[in-house]
Amino acid sequence: MNEVDLLKKIVQDQTRMLEEKNRLLSDLEYRLKQSIVTGSRKEDLAKFQFQLSRQTIEGQSSLLKTILGSIPSGMMVVDAKQQILSYNPAVQHILKIQEKEILGKTCGQFFGESCEMHTLLKKAMETGEAQFSREVRVRTGSGREIVLAVNAAPIRDSHGDLIGGVEIFSDITGEVDRECQLQKKQESLIHVLTKIMEKKDHYILSHSERVKDLAMGMAKDAGISSPEEQRELSNACLLHDIGLISVPDEILNAKRTGTEKPVDIIRAHPVEGEWMLSSVEGFDAIKRIVRSHHERFDGGGYPDGIKGDHIPFASRIIALTESYDAMLHDAATSRRSQEEVIEEIKENRGSQFDPDLVDIFLNKVPG
Known part of the structure; x- marks a missing residue:
C-alpha cells in the first residue's frame, strides 16, 4: 500500500469512527428523551449532548493530529468545496508558511488557480481518480522555488459519496x-x-548524429515520450559506436584500402562500448543499449544472440536506424539507393528488425 492509499485509509477510518460515534450519540439521545418530561430535564439533555459531542470531536481530532504529525511528507485535507480543513506540521515546514496563511482558504486561493498543486487536486476530485505529478514547482513563503512530488486523491464516505x-x-x-x-x-x-570519435574517424560521428536524428524522428510514435527516455535514446544513439575507437585504424579502414576486415574484432565493438561506459555514473541503461544495438529481432545478432522483447527497446530502434543510414552512406559497405535500402528494410521486417518499428519508421522516411 503506497503513501496516498495509506493516508486515504486513515482519513476514511476516522470518518467511519465519527459516524459510529454519532450513531451511538443519537441512540443515547433517543433513550434519554424517553425519560424526559419537563423542560428543565430537556435543558440538561442539551448540555449533556453538547459536552459529549465536544469530547467525541476533540478525541478524534487529537488522534488525527497525532497521525498527521508523524508523517514527514506534507499532507492537506480539504472538504468537497476544496476548503482546507486540516494539514500536518510538515506543510508549514516544507512551504515555510504561518498558520494564518492557510487556514480558512481554499486550495485555489492558497496556491493560485493556475498552480498545479490546485489543478491536480481539482482533477482528482472531479474524476474520482488519484493523480500524480513528478515535478511541481512552487515558491515558498521565504521566496525560494522548490520542487515537489505530489499525490492527490479524492476522499469518499462509507456510502461512496465525495466528501x-x-x-x-x-x-x-x-x-x-x-x-x-x-x-x-x-x-x-x-x-x-x-570529439574523440570524430578524431578517430569522422564517419563514425556523422553516422551517429544521423542515427540520432532518425531515431528521435520516430521516438514519439514509438512510445518514447518522456524527456528522460528521449534524452536516454539520444545519448545512446550518439554513443552506440563508441567501441569502434578501440579498433585499429588499419582494420577500421580495411574496406577502403581493398582489404578485408577481421569480423571478430569489428563485432567486439558493442562489448567494448559497454565496457567504456561502465564506469560512467548514470549510464547503466545507455551501456546496455550500446551492447545490444547489433542484436537481431530473430535472435541471429551479436554479441548475445537475444531476440524479440529481450532486446532493449532503444537498441531495436538503433539497430533499424543505423542499418538504414549505413546502407545509404557507408562507402565501406557499398552504398545503395534510397529505393534499394527501403526494400532491404522491408525484406528484413520481423527477422533482423522489429516489425512494429519498421512500420513506424517507413511512415517517417521518404520512400
Whole structure:
C-alpha cells in the first residue's frame, strides 16, 4: 500500500469512527428523551449532548493530529468545496508558511488557480481518480522555488459519496538538483567522447548524429515520450559506436584500402562500448543499449544472440536506424539507393528488425 492509499485509509477510518460515534450519540439521545418530561430535564439533555459531542470531536481530532504529525511528507485535507480543513506540521515546514496563511482558504486561493498543486487536486476530485505529478514547482513563503512530488486523491464516505480530497507532497528539490548536475556532467562527457570519435574517424560521428536524428524522428510514435527516455535514446544513439575507437585504424579502414576486415574484432565493438561506459555514473541503461544495438529481432545478432522483447527497446530502434543510414552512406559497405535500402528494410521486417518499428519508421522516411 503506497503513501496516498495509506493516508486515504486513515482519513476514511476516522470518518467511519465519527459516524459510529454519532450513531451511538443519537441512540443515547433517543433513550434519554424517553425519560424526559419537563423542560428543565430537556435543558440538561442539551448540555449533556453538547459536552459529549465536544469530547467525541476533540478525541478524534487529537488522534488525527497525532497521525498527521508523524508523517514527514506534507499532507492537506480539504472538504468537497476544496476548503482546507486540516494539514500536518510538515506543510508549514516544507512551504515555510504561518498558520494564518492557510487556514480558512481554499486550495485555489492558497496556491493560485493556475498552480498545479490546485489543478491536480481539482482533477482528482472531479474524476474520482488519484493523480500524480513528478515535478511541481512552487515558491515558498521565504521566496525560494522548490520542487515537489505530489499525490492527490479524492476522499469518499462509507456510502461512496465525495466528501473531500487529500494532497500529499514531498520536497525533492535536492534530488532534482543532483539529477541536473549529473545531466550536465553526462553532457560534458558525451561532448568529449564525440570529439574523440570524430578524431578517430569522422564517419563514425556523422553516422551517429544521423542515427540520432532518425531515431528521435520516430521516438514519439514509438512510445518514447518522456524527456528522460528521449534524452536516454539520444545519448545512446550518439554513443552506440563508441567501441569502434578501440579498433585499429588499419582494420577500421580495411574496406577502403581493398582489404578485408577481421569480423571478430569489428563485432567486439558493442562489448567494448559497454565496457567504456561502465564506469560512467548514470549510464547503466545507455551501456546496455550500446551492447545490444547489433542484436537481431530473430535472435541471429551479436554479441548475445537475444531476440524479440529481450532486446532493449532503444537498441531495436538503433539497430533499424543505423542499418538504414549505413546502407545509404557507408562507402565501406557499398552504398545503395534510397529505393534499394527501403526494400532491404522491408525484406528484413520481423527477422533482423522489429516489425512494429519498421512500420513506424517507413511512415517517417521518404520512400
